[in-house]
Amino acid sequence: MRTWHPVFLAIVLAACSGGKDSGNDTNDSPPTDAGDADTDSDTDSDTDVDVCDASVVAVDPEDGADGIDPSSSVTVTFDVPVETTQTWSLEVLDADGSATLAPDGLSATWTGSLDPDTTYTVEATACDDEWQSTFRTSPPPLDLASLAGNSYVLDWNSVTLTEPGKGEVLKGLINVTYVLAQITSVDTGVETATALGTIGNDDGYGNAVPVCELVVPQTADFSQNPYFSITGNFTVVVNASTGQQATIEDFSLLGLMAADGSEITDVQLHGLAATEQFLDGADCQSITVSLLDPNCVPCTTSSTGMCMEIDGTAPVAALQPALDIETACPPVTGTGTGTGTSYYP
Secondary structure: OOOOOHHHHHHHHHHHHOOOOOOOOOOOOOOOOHHHOOOOOOOOOOOOOOOOOOOEEEEEOOOOEEEEOOOOOEEEEEOOOOOOOOOEEEEEOOOEEEEEEOOOOOEEEEEEEOOOOOEEEEEEEEOOEEEEEEEEEOOOOOOHHHHOOOEEEEEHHHOEEEEOOOHHHHHHHOOOOEEEEEEEEEEOOOOEEEEEEEEEEEOOOOOEEEOHHHOEEEEEEEEEOOEEEEEOOEEEEEEOOOOEEEEEEEEEEEEEEOOOOOEEEEEEEEEEEOHHHOOOOOOOOOHHHHOOOOOEEEOOOOOOOEEEEEEEEEEEEEEOOOOOHHHHOOOEEOOOOOOOEEOOO
16 A cells, blocks of 8 residues: 655645635635734844934033033033933032933933032943043132222233234234223122223333223123123224324123132133224235234224224233222213213313
């Protein structure tokens, strides 16, 4: 008797069971290929699994920032959203606080307690990306009332002009020995002060003597105490023999006031100069002025509407206790149609 191989029998039986369809079977359906209808939700190992590929693109405060308010928070920004289930972190070392991921996953913010006058390190991660930066908080605020009457002297020789490009050439054209500022009164409620600014000459013994005819009232802003700024137009002498003067528009002096009020450090100067007042009528875009490598910006003091930007830095402006600009240079009483007093003769 013939013996059938079991595999052959299985094939035959399978063929027989697939006989003719009567055409009335409404439950017939083609076989389903599981590989053609993948409805998983990233629980398997195929290529549609979410990949954590976010990177840190920025941190605020930025790396190396100084004078940060101790009440500030720290924020890290990601290039693509980070899911709550993915790897991320934001920490300020040696500070008490915690971080929260934004609802859109594009940033995280740390809030906590920071000490004044302290350098902190920020460490942040997003997926496999790591970030580290530092910032320093500002010193404790000053007793502003104690500054009233103080006069500060900035030695012009100590100034480094970073704008225009040939700043040393311009510096030599400005006939100034000292830049002077006096805080005359302080409003501690709104953290502002009234101030007087002018230039000064040397009395031969290293002491500054104010040029009274150039005194201008200015406003000192102490809202970032102990950092402050003095703003307002400023007049300088550009030719001592003829008395030719030039106005520095939007002049500002920024710095950090020492805890005892004895000096201003990290001084930054800014202003706009109508070059025709310096260089025999040459406007900012002239060939003559181009030798200074200037940055020309809109202004109001120039007849052409364009001024040269002036930026500079200096290490310190020192307190000169014997200097009292307000007493040495009393305001001029208004006459004619003018009323009141003014520091503009």
